[in-house]
Amino acid sequence: MWTRRNSILSAGCLAVSGLPTFARAQAARARTPGAQGEAFPRLKIFVPAGAGGGWDQVGRHLGSALQSAGAAQQIDYENKGGQGGIVGLEEFSVRHAGDPGALIIGGLVMVGAVALSHKEALFKQVVPIARLTSDYLVLAVPTSSPFRTFKDLAANLQQRPDRVTFTGGSAGGVDHMLAAMLLRALKTDVAALRYTPTSSGKDAVAALQRGDATVAISGYSEFKAAFDAKLLRPLAVSSRRGNFGIASLREQGVETDLANWRGVFASANTPPDQRDTLARAVIRATESAAWRQSLQDNQWIGSTLTGKELQNFIALEQSMASAVVSLLKLEKT
Structure with missing residues (x-):
């Protein structure tokens, strides 16, 4: 039986940057953007792909949900496609290093592109905030x-x-x-x-x-x-x-299956407390009626995941992608 997960090699999982730690949230930070009743004045959602695609759809629906949930007042969008998100990821890592008001959309496609191009170090320039959807x-x-x-x-x-x-x-x-x-x-x-x-x-x-x-x-x-x-x-x-x-x-009659997923990331240079703030805002958005409607309209599967579980999930996906690229002898085309 051929599935992408049973192709994982015995090599250890790649390291992933630290994730939001909600346990560190304290009452002194309760009235920061993303907390109940507070909003980011402005957020940037960077989409490392062309307009109209899956990442673009998720990014814009997330932006609408952030506004609907009162977690952000204004959302700016930017598209920069190329090489499975690598071109946009490189630009985001430079222009938005440490920016607490910037998010980038990504997912399994980006993980695969990084494995194919052997640019694993580039993926360490961002930190996952939340997995959002499966498809x-x-x-x-x-x-x-x-x-x-x-x-x-x-x-x-x-x-x-x-x-x-x-x-x-x-x-x-x-x-x-x-x-x-x-x-x-x-x-x-x-x-x-x-x-x-x-x-x-x-x-x-x-x-x-x-x-x-x-x-x-x-x-x-x-x-x-x-x-x-x-x-x-x-x-x-x-x-x-x-x-x-x-x-x-x-x-x-074909013994194979595969699920795609999409999520949102921030710069790895963003301070931990500000990552937590971004994560709280995203979670508020995914709990909104607007987000539930987006899932229904696009027939996405809501699969919100954060924290240590997300860290483990992405480490597994990185190892899987590297194994599949090697085993299937995939090459850039």
Whole structure:
């Protein structure tokens, strides 16, 4: 049975910067921004990806929830895409080092891109504040595609993988991982994988429509508008069981599954007490009616995680990503 987690090598988990420690919060700090009744006058949410993609959606919905919960008065957004978030992460680390009013969106895609580029030191420039959402990936084709079912796609991959071009997010990211895991599960040479990275699900849809790719992989929320407009046809979803009315890979005979996640980070140079303040603000936002509505509208799974549990989770994800990149022989494209 092939899953991304059973590929973790025995090498030790990578170190992760210290996380918010809520136990240190004291009454003397109770009336700081993020505490009940207090708000940041201004917050920056930095999105290391193009507009319209999954990170952008999460970032903007988080910003709206922060304002709705009274945790922030004004939110400024900035997009800087490239290399699975690495370009934006590098810029954020320099421009917002120690800035207690700046957050950057990230997740498994960024962890994978860091592993692929061997820039683990860069990830130490940020500290995780909270995991926010989980999402499952969908394999989709244009409605005009000869692949009417996933079985059609699987048969083609087993016989002529060189005739199938996948598109999705950045090289080394979660979409790239799933494409490689699929070939491995089908007992097809992973070296034959043809994968064209894009900066968002919207760009992946455009690549399909231009004929530059055969199959696209992205989160359901990024494909939903194209499904509703009958531009794309879903073939399978990466959850263990069917979701969104789509049969899972496992239900269609492929022993693999994968979940994406997204979260929010701050500069590692931000003082611990100010990290705690940011974390309290984010938690307030995730408890708001506005955030619950965002989860429902985008069909995201709320998976808020903070503190030591988040530290352990990300360390495991870093080790997993490094193992998958090595085992599947993923390369920059």
